[in-house]
Amino acid sequence: MMLQIDDKKTRGHQRMPSGTQEFRERTKRDAQTEMLKELERLENTAVGANKELFHRQFAGFAELFHRFLQEEGPSVLWERIEKLPESAVRDYNTLVEPSNEEVKAMLDKLIVVKLNGGLGTSMGCHGPKSIIEVRNELTFLDLTVQQIEYLNKTYNTNVPLVLMNSFNTDRDTQKIIRKYKGLNVEIVTFNQSCYPRINRDSLLPIATHCNVDEAIDAWYPPGHGDFYESFQNSGLLKRFLNEGREYCFISNIDNLGATVDLNILNLLMHPDNNQCPEFVMEVTDKTRADVKGGTLIQYDNKLRLLEIAQVPKEHVDEFKSVKKFKFFNTNNLWIKLSAIQRVLDEKSLNLEIIVNNKVLESGINAIQLETAVGAAMKSFDGGLGINVPRSRFLPVKKTSDLMLVTSNLYNLKNGSLVMSPQRMFPTTPLIKLGDNHFSKVKDFLSRFATIPDLLELDHLTVSGDVTFGRGVSLKGTVIIIANHGHRIDLPSGTILENKIVSGNLRILDH
Structure with a gap:
């Protein structure tokens, strides 16, 4: 018997023995059956109106879990990636500016949708x-509301602001948006799904009941790819279609560059070839700082988003190449509302699953199954990339980003950040x-009496216990390193x- 097994090992390139295949199929079936039982048990702990909500959400989760069990191997075969056609990505500078009469x-x-699920x-x-202060004591949300109000006032229109919250952000957001009541902006919110985290060992939910607030660690929002179904389930998709709305502009709430662009909107409403694109993704030139960002590829004659998580290990360096994959996704998306309705009705929305591993405070190894909103591109007709200026991608993920947007590199104009005309070149400095x-924001703020002048900065690295006095000016490449024990x-x-x-405060030219 032992010899037989060794013999099979040597023929490893052949098909898997049917016994093993059968075993795997059986364990998958068992995992699916057990998961459905657990979800039913969980649902029975929900009370009142929540019962129906969890029933609907668990149906979406069960489908995602089923796909997670079934799908094997990479979602993209590397050798089948095609060269991007010339017409796939349009240069922003070729777009036509609409006349004032057309804009209203x-x-x-x-409609403008902001992804507001993150903490x-x-x-x-x-x-x-979204309630972190970023500029002049104004938060991400304040700036977004200012931008939309300015649009509505200037063009005598009523563009609604739609916030997709998560169970983590909804309650706080509802309290805050009350202060905007007197403004010329209609703010509408809906919640993305709330899914149970999965125990990695048992492949069963960690949650034991549906009182999310009491066991918040056992639940998670499943990524912004959940937008489509949650938007439809909220009734808002139907409402906006009935109102005659045609497009939504979706972006992350922390991307301060993601403002409504009238030239892009004009392209959607008045396309050159009379074919309105259903899905437009804003991309921008990849730099060495963006090598992990998703990129656009042509695959099976369709444009689609390729994320680093989908790339086979042996091709990761190629994926990061600025030469081969020149663009990366800003997650600023323009999507036709009627097409969202069609794709959902046809059930043809097949988003790649992102498996996010977590270690909870309790020490449990958990997995959460997520999807990305841009991955839907391949499900739509007439996909298009627009290569936009870097100024449309100003995310604040870290305090180094906060340093940039709070500095004199930018001026604030009607809720939008505009690069200072005194900056000689359009690129932003690299800050580490x-x-x-x-x-942490609190520590970051305590280290600056005022944010330094960065107008002529190319690169800044700061390490260790360093503080900045008032009116410091940084130019070119500056590296400040306080060794351990020094300040x-x-x-x-x-x-x-x-x-x-x-570390010993010597200043050297380099």
Whole structure:
């Protein structure tokens, strides 16, 4: 018997023995059956109106779990990736500016959706990320509302602002949006799904009941790919279609560059070839800082998004190449509402599953199954990429991003950040701040008397215990490293140009 097994090992390239295949199929079936039993048991713990809500959400979750069990191997075969056709990505500079008379009619057909499900925990903040102050004591949400109000006032229109919250952000967001009641903006919210985290060992839910607030660690929002079904389930898709709205503009709430662009809207409403694209993804030129971002590819004669998680290990370096894959996804998307309805009715929305591994505070290894909103591109007709300026991608994921957007590199105009005309080149500086002293917003703010002048900065690296006085100016490449046990306090008015400042405060040219 032992010899037989060894013999099979040597023929490993042949088909898997049917016994093994059968065993795997049986374990998958068992896992699916057990999961459905557990979901039914969980659903029975829900009370009142929540019962119907959980019933619907668990149906979506069960389908995702079923696909997770069935799908094997990469979702993209590397050798089948085709070269992007010339017409796949349009240069933003070729877009036509609409006349003032056209703008109102176009805006009447638009809704703006902000993905507002994330918490500010990665930057050491409690509550929704959208309520972090980013500029002049204004939050992400304040700036977004200002932008939409300015549009509505300027063009005498009523573009609604739709917030997709999660169970993590909904309650706080509802309290905050009350203060915008007197403004010329209709704010509508809906919640994305709430799914149970899965125990990695048992492949069963960690949750034991449906009181989410009491066991918040056992639940998760399943990524922004959940937008489509949750939007439909909320009744808002039907409502906006009935109102004659045609397109939604979707972006992350923390991307301060994602404002309503009238030239892109004009392309959607008045296309050159009379074929309105159903799905437009804003992409921008990839730099070395963006090598992990999703990119656009042509696959099976359709444009689609390729994320690093889908790339086979042996091709990751190729994926990161700025030459081969020149663009990356900003997650600013323009999608035709009637097409969303059609794709959902046809059940042809097949989003790649992202498996996110987590270790909970209790020590349990959990997995959460997520999807990305941009991955739907392949399910729509007439997909198009638009290569937009970098200024349309200003995300604030870390305090280094916060340093950029709060600095004199940008001016604030009607809720939008505009790069200062005094900046000689359009690229933003690369900033790296040490995690130990700068990663949390509170710590970051305590280290700057005022944010330095960055107008002429190319690259900044700060590591260790470093503080900045008032009116510090940084130019060219500046590296400041306080070695362990040392502290560097830059006095007010310091000007550093192409300097390395080391732990003993020597300043050297480089």
